Amino acid sequence: MRQTVRGIIFCVLGVLIIFITGTAAAAGPQNIQGEIGTSNHFVPLFADVPTSYYNAIFINYLAELELVNGYPDGNFRPFAGLTRAEAAAILVRTADEAELPTAAPFVDVNPNHWAAGSITAAAGAGLVKGYPDGTFQ
Known part of the structure; x- marks a missing residue:
């Protein structure tokens, strides 16, 4: 059971790292925007993550699940890397x-x-x- 939970955790963390660090850019922002549309489907939660940013929907989703938080200044700093x-x-x-x-x-x-x-x-x-x-x- 503990290995299953650990496996799930590492899968979620892997997906999180891929989307937040921007390595998902290989798909191309224009392709992702075409799939999610260009209109505002959500309110941006962080000052430095506009709705036009191709990973914004993933960052906001993880923030709504309370898995990630921004910094006290209201930013998320998507290109800062993960400590x-x-x-x-x-x-x-x-x-x-x-x-x-x-x-x-x-x-x-x-x-x-x-x-x-x-x-x-x-x-x-x-x-x-x-x-x-x-x-x-």
């Missing part, structure tokens, strides 16, 4: 694991860091591992 902390948070949300408010098991994760609870939960569930020196980086 290990953000990946841990997405994994924990996808697996429906409870965030653990305890100190993270890694020496470089401040307990006040926004993802400390997610990192602790992901490590406890075996979804992420640190480096041999005890860091998460």
Whole structure:
């Protein structure tokens, strides 16, 4: 059962990474826009993700599922890449694991860091591992 859940989590994370990082651009934005139309089917949730952006529908969908969040300034930063902390948070949300408010098991994760609870939960569930020196980086 645990392997099935882990497999589902990694599939969802893989799809998420593909769509958010823009590697789905191989399909061509004009093809995707032709399929979803050019009119506003949804309200943009982030200031830097206009409805014309070819991955906007996927980003908004994941945000509505509360699997991804934007930054406090109202942006999503779709080209910024995914940090290990953000990946841990997405994994924990996808697996429906409870965030653990305890100190993270890694020496470089401040307990006040926004993802400390997610990192602790992901490590406890075996979804992420640190480096041999005890860091998460």
